[in-house]
Amino acid sequence: MGNSTDYVGRVGIDPPLNDREITYLRALMTAPYDDREEVTYEPPSARCGWRLADDGRSLVWDTDADIDEMIVWLRYLISHFLKLRARAVGTAGLEGFTFDHVVEGIVVGCHRDSGELTQVTVRRNRVTAKRLRLPEEKRPTAPAPPSARRPPAAGTGQVIDLLSRRRING
Numbered sequence: 809m810g811n812s813t814d815y816v817g818r819v820g821i822d823p824p825l826n827d828r829e830i831t832y833l834r835a836l837m838t839a840p841y842d843d844r845e846e847v848t849y850e851p852p853s854a855r856c857g858w859r860l861a862d863d864g865r866s867l868v869w870d871t872d873a874d875i876d877e878m879i880v881w882l883r884y885l886i887s888h889f890l891k892l893r894a895r896a897v898g899t900a901g902l903e904g905f906t907f908d909h910v911v912e913g914i915v916v917g918c919h920r921d922s923g924e925l926t927q928v929t930v931r932r933n934r935v936t937a938k939r940l941r942l943p944e945e946k947r948p949t950a951p952a953p954p955s956a957r958r959p960p961a962a963g964t965g966q967v968i969d970l971l972s973r974r975r976i977n978g
Contacts, residue, residue, distance in 0.1 A: 812920040813875065818866045819882070819913030819930045821890065825864030828904030833889060834860055852880045866913070875917045875926050875937065882928070883935050886911050891933045909933075916940070 825833065837856040857871030858881055867885075869878050888895045889902075890909040897907050915928045925940035 813872050813917045814920065815869045815872075815878075815915055815917045817913060817915035817928075818861075818868045819911050819915065820866045821864065822910050822912070823906075823908065825860070825909070826904065826906060829889070829906070830860060830864045832902070832905075833885070852884050853877060856881050858882065858885065867911070869915050869917075875928065878915070878917075879928060879935055879937055882911075882930065886930075886933050886935070 836851065837858055837860065855871070855873070857869050857873050857878060858867045859870040860867060867882070886894075889905065890907070890911060892908055894907045896902050896905070911930050911933050913930050917926050917928070918924070923941060927938050927940050929936050929938070
């Protein structure tokens, strides 16, 4: 989507993150790339746009970065640190992680210039994206209404004589 996109929505985390998980993930999300000493797994990019709620119950996308970046980071967080059988299970430095969270919610991005709408949905830790509205230049043209269509050539269509079937009360 580019750098002029507005987002609305959040994804919930159940059960809520514990204090150890909040501390680690908040450091991962906010630390400059070179200062991530405690990070066990290589993050997908230099900056994470997701922000944790203070109570550890939800994530909010807090940047106008590309929607693809949002998806990559969300999948990374879920697959490495949140879900059951996450990749980081048993990793030194992650003692106290429960790896038992289910992430669910919806975030919609609207590009300011083109009006393109994209919905990112998370259900039971599975992240999907769907375009709700294409930008103007990519929208298909609407078919002409039936009244504007050309009638079939003579002799090629069937004619139903409804007038002769009418009952005349009299």
